[in-house]
Each structure stands twice: as C-alpha cells, then as structure tokens.
Amino acid sequence: MDKNSLIGLFLIGAILLTFTLMNNDEEESKDDKKESVETKVDSNKSATADVAVLTTAQKDSMIIASIPDSLQKDSVYVTNYIDSVHKVEQLTLQNESEKTLQNKFGIFAPAGKEQEETFTTIENDKLIVKFSSKGGTIVDVKLKEYQSYDDYKENPDEISPLQLVNESNSKFGLSVMTPETIIKTDELNFTPQHTASHVKVGENDSVSLSYKLLSNDPNKYIEFNYALYPGKYEVDFTINYVGLNNIDDMMYDKSFIYWGMKGLSTEKLADDERRIATLMYRYSGLKRDYLSEGSDSEEELNEGKVTWVAFKHKFFSSAIICEEGFEGGKVKQKQLESEDFTLDYFAKLDLPASPTVKTKLFFGPNEYETLAAYDNGMEEIINLGWGIFGWVNKWFIQPVFNLLRSWGLAMGLIILLVTLVIKTVITPLTYKNYISSAKMRVLKPEIDRINEKYPGQDQMMKRQQETSALYRSSGVNPMAGCIPMLIQMPILLAAFRFFPSSIHLRQTNFLWADDLSSYDAILSWSGDIPFLTWAYGNHISLFTLLMAASTMIYTIMNSGNMAQPSQPGMPNMKVIMYIFPVLMIFFFNNYSSGLSYYYLCGNLFNIGIMYAIKNYFIDEEKLKAKIEANKKKPKKKSKFMQRLEEVQKQQQMQQKNRK
Known part of the structure; x- marks a missing residue:
C-alpha cells in the first residue's frame, strides 16, 4: 500500500469518527428537547388537572421534536410528517368511535354518527x-x-x-x-x-x-x-x-x-x-x-x-x-x-x-x-260523570246545549236557557215535593202532640205506631217528597261535570267574566295568606258570591217547609242547611264561573217557582180540610202495614220481656 492510499484511509476514518460524534450530540440534543417538551406538557397537565387531551400545538411540538434536527429545517418534510401522524391518530379514533357505536347501536351504528x-x-x-x-x-x-x-x-x-x-x-x-x-x-x-x-x-x-x-x-x-x-x-x-x-x-x-x-x-x-x-x-x-x-x-x-x-x-x-x-x-x-x-x-x-x-x-x-x-x-x-250523571249529560243536557249553541246565541244566554229547560222539566217533581211538604206542615201539630205523649227512647216504638197510624188515616205519605227529590238530583248534579269540561265555555266572556271556563275575579291580591290562600285562593269570584247568596235566600224560604221536628239525637238539619251556602263560597271560588252562573240561575228559578207554588197553586186550608175528610173514611190495612204492625208488636213484646 503506497503513501497516498494510507492518507486516504486515514481521512475516511477521521470523517466517520467525526460524523458519529456529531450524531450522538444530535441524539442527546433531540432527547433533551423531547424531555423538555414532555416536561412542559406534564407541567401544563399539572396546572390544568382537568385537561385530559393535549392541544394541537402541544402535539405538533412533540411530533417535531421526534424528527432529527437535520430534517427539521425541511418545512415540507415536517408538514407532511405531522399530517401523516394526525391521519393515523384520526383513523385510530375513528375506529374506536365506530367500535363504540357498534356496541351501542348494533347494525344501526351508522345512524349514531353526528x-x-x-x-x-x-x-x-x-x-x-x-x-x-x-x-x-x-x-x-x-x-x-x-x-x-x-x-x-x-x-x-x-x-x-x-x-x-x-x-x-x-x-x-x-x-x-x-x-x-x-x-x-x-x-x-x-x-x-x-x-x-x-x-x-x-x-x-x-x-x-x-x-x-x-x-x-x-x-x-x-x-x-x-x-x-x-x-x-x-x-x-x-x-x-x-x-x-x-x-x-x-x-x-x-x-x-x-x-x-x-x-x-x-x-x-x-x-x-x-x-x-x-x-x-x-x-x-x-x-x-x-x-x-x-x-x-x-x-x-x-x-x-x-x-x-x-x-x-x-x-x-x-x-x-x-x-x-x-x-x-x-x-x-x-x-x-x-x-x-x-x-x-x-x-x-x-x-x-x-x-x-x-x-x-x-x-x-x-x-x-x-x-x-x-x-x-x-x-x-x-x-261527563259516572253512571246516571253521565247519561243525563250525554242524552239530555248536552243535546239541549248543542241545539242552543247552533242558533248562534251568546254563551251567557245559552246557560240561562239550559237552566230554564231543566227547571221546566223538573217543575212537576218540584210541585209534588212541595205538596208533600205542605201536607207535612198541616200534620205537624198532631205529630208534635204524639212526640210529647210518648217521649223518650223507651216509648219510641209506640211513638212510631201512632205516627204511622196518623199518616195512614190522613192519606199522607211521608216519603212522597223524597222520591221527586231523588229523581231531580241526577239532573241538578250532572251539570257539575258538564260545564267545567265544556270547551265551548273556554275564553268566552260574559258580563264581568272574561272566561266562563275559569273563575271570574273582581278582586285579586298577590302573596299567600296562611290558610286563606289554600282554602279560598287569592281572589274573589263574584258569580260564586251571588250563587252562595241566592242559595242562602232559597234555604231561608225553604226552611219553613221543614215540617218534621228534629228527633232526639238527630242533627239540626236547618243549621246544616245554613252552613252549606257558606261552604260553597270556598268550594266554588276557583271553579268555572259558568258553573257558578248556572247554579245562580237555578236558584233564582227555584225561588220564583217556590213563590208561585206557595202563593198561587197551593191552599193549605183546603189541604187541611182534605186531610180531615180522609181521616173520617174507613181505611183498609194493606198487607204491608199488617206485617209492619206485627213486627212492631213483636218488638214491643221483646222489650217487655227484657224488663
């Protein structure tokens, strides 16, 4: 080997040694940079513990740090390398997302994508x-x-x-x-x-x-x-x-x-x-x-x-x-x-x-x-109500209401006419009820004398026998007034369901009421008053007050027809009748004003009918004369009365035996 060849080999070795040392420095520098970036990221994560995902800039910094310094100067290479890394990440996330959707929605996973x-x-x-x-x-x-x-x-x-x-x-x-x-x-x-x-x-x-x-x-x-x-x-x-x-x-x-x-x-x-x-x-x-x-x-x-x-x-x-x-x-x-x-x-x-x-x-x-x-x-x-109340609404009140509504009348007039039709239908029953009450009033003095003659519980059986005998001899049936009342009740109470549920009253005004399907407040106040707000509300409904007042007037007029005295141990019915109108003020204050108006009209008709019957259709003196005439007629006992008297006698014997 000549001198020139030795020099050449020496130079090549020197170059390789120099390159190796420089490359190690670059790797150490790269590692330092990467460690610095990771330390910085860890520091940011500590500062923001709730952040679970690195920002795009942080990710890009880490990607760049992984590239040799000799290539970091090539901007095209760096950009392409970063894009390729992001695409791999997106593909990985997409695969994970699709797997999650597949687990959650099965074959319908495509419909779960945003x-x-x-x-x-x-x-x-x-x-x-x-x-x-x-x-x-x-x-x-x-x-x-x-x-x-x-x-x-x-x-x-x-x-x-x-x-x-x-x-x-x-x-x-x-x-x-x-x-x-x-x-x-x-x-x-x-x-x-x-x-x-x-x-x-x-x-x-x-x-x-x-x-x-x-x-x-x-x-x-x-x-x-x-x-x-x-x-x-x-x-x-x-x-x-x-x-x-x-x-x-x-x-x-x-x-x-x-x-x-x-x-x-x-x-x-x-x-x-x-x-x-x-x-x-x-x-x-x-x-x-x-x-x-x-x-x-x-x-x-x-x-x-x-x-x-x-x-x-x-x-x-x-x-x-x-x-x-x-x-x-x-x-x-x-x-x-x-x-x-x-x-x-x-x-x-x-x-x-x-x-x-x-x-x-x-x-x-x-x-x-x-x-x-x-x-x-x-x-x-x-x-429309259960049983007979629903039938009355379906087959009577509702057809009448719809007929009147088809004429294009105002809703206030329709309710008035519906009330008039109902009262006209039940007037014969009202008349029979009043006749029965009048007869009971005629007999009241004699019934009082029987009660005085046989006072106390021990003489109750005798008192009942004497009273039954009086009814039989005078031709008066004490139950005659109850039957017409029972027939009237479904008609009167059916409206309690009909009017509040009728959409035709909704947002219909009449007089001071702006909506007959709801209450008619003439006075309102804000805030809650203990007990009063719960029981009454925070307003005063005028139709309710008028309805309660008319009920009280009708009750006072009707109280004179209560001929039978209160029995021992029985509640005073007149007191209960007077309390009822007061309770209605609380009960109806939040209810449909159309319903209160209907009952107001009904009470006014009742007052007029009662006044007319009492003053123009019934003469109590003639009733009294007729009852006296009936007493003089011979009476044949019905089989029912015979059996009833036998039962009463047996009860009397049992009471005597106990003594």
Missing part, C-alpha cells in the same frame, strides 16, 4: 306539526284554532296558535331489540326522504313524510311514515321494518313505543287544570279507564289489547291510537308543582309483532263531536 339536525314543518287548517331528523319524530305541535289564556288576554282579537307540544316537554321514540343490543330511536339520526322544509296541506290533498333509520346494510332499515290530511287533528304514523323480517335481525315482540310529556299549562289557573287532567286509556271492547285525577299513580296495562292512550289536559288531549291494538304496557302520571306545567305523563306501549304497525297521533280539543267521530270510545275522554 349529523346536522334538520327540521320539516307541515300544516293543515287545524295543526302545525314540526318534525326533526333526530329521532325522526314530532317535536312541536300547535293548534291553529285555539290559543293559550295568556295570548288571549294579551290580544283577544287575534289567535296565536296554541302550543301543545314543544321540543323541551316531549320525548317520543321506539325501542327495538336487535341481535347485538337494544336501541332507542330518539338517540339516533334518521335520514329524511324529502327536501322541503315547510309544506301546507291543500283542501283536497295530503302531505306525507318519510324518515329512514339506516343500518350498515342498505337493504335493512326502519322507516317512519307520517301523513297529514285536511280538516284532521291527527297525524297518521306508520312504522315499517324493511328487510328486518328475520328473527335474527329484529325481535318484533320486544319492540315498544315510549312517550313522555310534561303537560303545558294553557289556561288561567294551573291548579284548576291539574284537577281535571289525567291519563286515560281504553281496552279493546271495553269502556275507557283512567288514572286517578289529582294523584301520582301508575298502572300496568295487562288486561287485553289497548286501543288508545291519551294524555288528557283540561280542554285538549295528546293521544296515540292503534286499531290493531297495543299488546300491553305501562302508564303513569305525576303531579308537577309549577305554573307552567300540569302533569308529567308517560306511556310504554308494546307493539304488535308485525313488520308494519299503523297508528295515529291525535292532537286536538276535547270536543265531544270531534272525539266521537273516531268511533272507538275516545269521546269518553270528556268525563
């Missing part, structure tokens, strides 16, 4: 209904022909559509069991099959909307179809399970609808609404049933198929109807202490095991004719 929520509004002449792609459901409903009390007071000449459902007070969805998990549709994003954001229904047309809940298979999805027709208060709602008819894909018998709603207060007094509001339902082929008004309660629907379930407010209802019938479920309600809400309603309804389920969603007024048109018992949402 999407922009879109809204579509459709309306006819009755409703304005808003739909959301989130859950593919109704989120807002307004009734175009009605308005809240607050809007009515603010502008009575212009109707602002009444809000029945809004995005914050209602939750509606479908729960379905898939092979992987149980999904709830209100948590998922549906794909609208339309582009319009607002559509109006024509007079002879309809509007249909379709929302699809897509799965990871384009041939398998759940479809919600909605349809709105002119002149209707309901929205047709159809559920289609497309491509999911295999038991491995979908278990229909495990699917159910869940619907929760906080009832919005739309009237003058939320407490009054709560008194009437309730949750109602009907089993197929049976009468409707309901949860107890004014209570927190729940019920399992396990007695058959359920035709409909209704969230009943005072004058409006939100209901779901299924002609095929829900298989069962559960309903419950809770009272809400709020001026904005009434009840918290909830219904869980098991769906029929079918790939297509047809239902209707009703949002409308509690108007008898509207509800009766469904021919499924929904008219019973209007609680």
Whole structure:
C-alpha cells in the first residue's frame, strides 16, 4: 500500500469518527428537547388537572421534536410528517368511535354518527306539526284554532296558535331489540326522504313524510311514515321494518313505543287544570279507564289489547291510537308543582309483532263531536260523570246545549236557557215535593202532640205506631217528597261535570267574566295568606258570591217547609242547611264561573217557582180540610202495614220481656 492510499484511509476514518460524534450530540440534543417538551406538557397537565387531551400545538411540538434536527429545517418534510401522524391518530379514533357505536347501536351504528339536525314543518287548517331528523319524530305541535289564556288576554282579537307540544316537554321514540343490543330511536339520526322544509296541506290533498333509520346494510332499515290530511287533528304514523323480517335481525315482540310529556299549562289557573287532567286509556271492547285525577299513580296495562292512550289536559288531549291494538304496557302520571306545567305523563306501549304497525297521533280539543267521530270510545275522554250523571249529560243536557249553541246565541244566554229547560222539566217533581211538604206542615201539630205523649227512647216504638197510624188515616205519605227529590238530583248534579269540561265555555266572556271556563275575579291580591290562600285562593269570584247568596235566600224560604221536628239525637238539619251556602263560597271560588252562573240561575228559578207554588197553586186550608175528610173514611190495612204492625208488636213484646 503506497503513501497516498494510507492518507486516504486515514481521512475516511477521521470523517466517520467525526460524523458519529456529531450524531450522538444530535441524539442527546433531540432527547433533551423531547424531555423538555414532555416536561412542559406534564407541567401544563399539572396546572390544568382537568385537561385530559393535549392541544394541537402541544402535539405538533412533540411530533417535531421526534424528527432529527437535520430534517427539521425541511418545512415540507415536517408538514407532511405531522399530517401523516394526525391521519393515523384520526383513523385510530375513528375506529374506536365506530367500535363504540357498534356496541351501542348494533347494525344501526351508522345512524349514531353526528349529523346536522334538520327540521320539516307541515300544516293543515287545524295543526302545525314540526318534525326533526333526530329521532325522526314530532317535536312541536300547535293548534291553529285555539290559543293559550295568556295570548288571549294579551290580544283577544287575534289567535296565536296554541302550543301543545314543544321540543323541551316531549320525548317520543321506539325501542327495538336487535341481535347485538337494544336501541332507542330518539338517540339516533334518521335520514329524511324529502327536501322541503315547510309544506301546507291543500283542501283536497295530503302531505306525507318519510324518515329512514339506516343500518350498515342498505337493504335493512326502519322507516317512519307520517301523513297529514285536511280538516284532521291527527297525524297518521306508520312504522315499517324493511328487510328486518328475520328473527335474527329484529325481535318484533320486544319492540315498544315510549312517550313522555310534561303537560303545558294553557289556561288561567294551573291548579284548576291539574284537577281535571289525567291519563286515560281504553281496552279493546271495553269502556275507557283512567288514572286517578289529582294523584301520582301508575298502572300496568295487562288486561287485553289497548286501543288508545291519551294524555288528557283540561280542554285538549295528546293521544296515540292503534286499531290493531297495543299488546300491553305501562302508564303513569305525576303531579308537577309549577305554573307552567300540569302533569308529567308517560306511556310504554308494546307493539304488535308485525313488520308494519299503523297508528295515529291525535292532537286536538276535547270536543265531544270531534272525539266521537273516531268511533272507538275516545269521546269518553270528556268525563261527563259516572253512571246516571253521565247519561243525563250525554242524552239530555248536552243535546239541549248543542241545539242552543247552533242558533248562534251568546254563551251567557245559552246557560240561562239550559237552566230554564231543566227547571221546566223538573217543575212537576218540584210541585209534588212541595205538596208533600205542605201536607207535612198541616200534620205537624198532631205529630208534635204524639212526640210529647210518648217521649223518650223507651216509648219510641209506640211513638212510631201512632205516627204511622196518623199518616195512614190522613192519606199522607211521608216519603212522597223524597222520591221527586231523588229523581231531580241526577239532573241538578250532572251539570257539575258538564260545564267545567265544556270547551265551548273556554275564553268566552260574559258580563264581568272574561272566561266562563275559569273563575271570574273582581278582586285579586298577590302573596299567600296562611290558610286563606289554600282554602279560598287569592281572589274573589263574584258569580260564586251571588250563587252562595241566592242559595242562602232559597234555604231561608225553604226552611219553613221543614215540617218534621228534629228527633232526639238527630242533627239540626236547618243549621246544616245554613252552613252549606257558606261552604260553597270556598268550594266554588276557583271553579268555572259558568258553573257558578248556572247554579245562580237555578236558584233564582227555584225561588220564583217556590213563590208561585206557595202563593198561587197551593191552599193549605183546603189541604187541611182534605186531610180531615180522609181521616173520617174507613181505611183498609194493606198487607204491608199488617206485617209492619206485627213486627212492631213483636218488638214491643221483646222489650217487655227484657224488663
């Protein structure tokens, strides 16, 4: 090897040694920088313990620190390297997110991804209904022909559509069991099959909307179809399970609808609404049933198929109807202490095991004719009373009321005429009752003498025998006045249910009352007065005062007809009769002013009828003469009286034997 070759090898070795030393310095510098960055990040994490994710700038600093210094000067290389790292991170997060969605939503994981929520509004002449792609459901409903009390007071000449459902007070969805998990549709994003954001229904047309809940298979999805027709208060709602008819894909018998709603207060007094509001339902082929008004309660629907379930407010209802019938479920309600809400309603309804389920969603007024048109018992949402009281309202008071209303009369005049018709019908019964009372007054002196002759409990049997003999000889039946009264009572009391539930009184003014469906305050005050606010309220209702005053006047006039003296140990009925009008002031103060006005009219008619009968139709002297004549006639004992006397004699013998 020559001299030049040795020099060359030496230089190459020196260069390699120098490069190695420099590279080690760079690696140490890189490590120091990386450690510095990590220390800085750790310091920031300590300073902000709640921050779990590094900022983009911090991540970029760490990425840059991992690049050799010789390459950090190449900006293009650094940018591309940072982008590649971010893409790897995003891909990793995406994979983790998809895995989470897969675990939570099964085959419907694609619908769980974040999407922009879109809204579509459709309306006819009755409703304005808003739909959301989130859950593919109704989120807002307004009734175009009605308005809240607050809007009515603010502008009575212009109707602002009444809000029945809004995005914050209602939750509606479908729960379905898939092979992987149980999904709830209100948590998922549906794909609208339309582009319009607002559509109006024509007079002879309809509007249909379709929302699809897509799965990871384009041939398998759940479809919600909605349809709105002119002149209707309901929205047709159809559920289609497309491509999911295999038991491995979908278990229909495990699917159910869940619907929760906080009832919005739309009237003058939320407490009054709560008194009437309730949750109602009907089993197929049976009468409707309901949860107890004014209570927190729940019920399992396990007695058959359920035709409909209704969230009943005072004058409006939100209901779901299924002609095929829900298989069962559960309903419950809770009272809400709020001026904005009434009840918290909830219904869980098991769906029929079918790939297509047809239902209707009703949002409308509690108007008898509207509800009766469904021919499924929904008219019973209007609680007209139980038994005979409901029959009187349905077949007598309501037809008369509707007839008068069809004539276009003012509501105050209609109530007056309804009262007049009722009093005219029961006047013969009132007359018979008064005749019986007059006869008892004629006999009162003789009855008093019998009571004085046989005082005390030990002579009660003898006293009764003598009194019965007096009634028989004079031809007076002491029960004759009770029977007409019993016949009248259902007619008089039926109105207690009819007027407060009639939507036709709502926001109708008369004299000083601005709303006959609620109280008529002539004086109000703010704040709570101990006991008084709870028992009476914070206002004075004039119709209630007038009704109570007229009841007191009628009671005073009628007290003279109470011929029979109080028996020993019996309460003084006259005192009770005088207390009753006072109690009515407290009881009716928060009630419908239309109801108080009806009872006021009834009392005035009663006073007039009593005055006319007493002064123009009954002569007590003639009655007395007739009774005396009856005493002289021979009387044949009926078999009933014979048996009664035998029983009385046996009781007398038993009393003597005890002595």
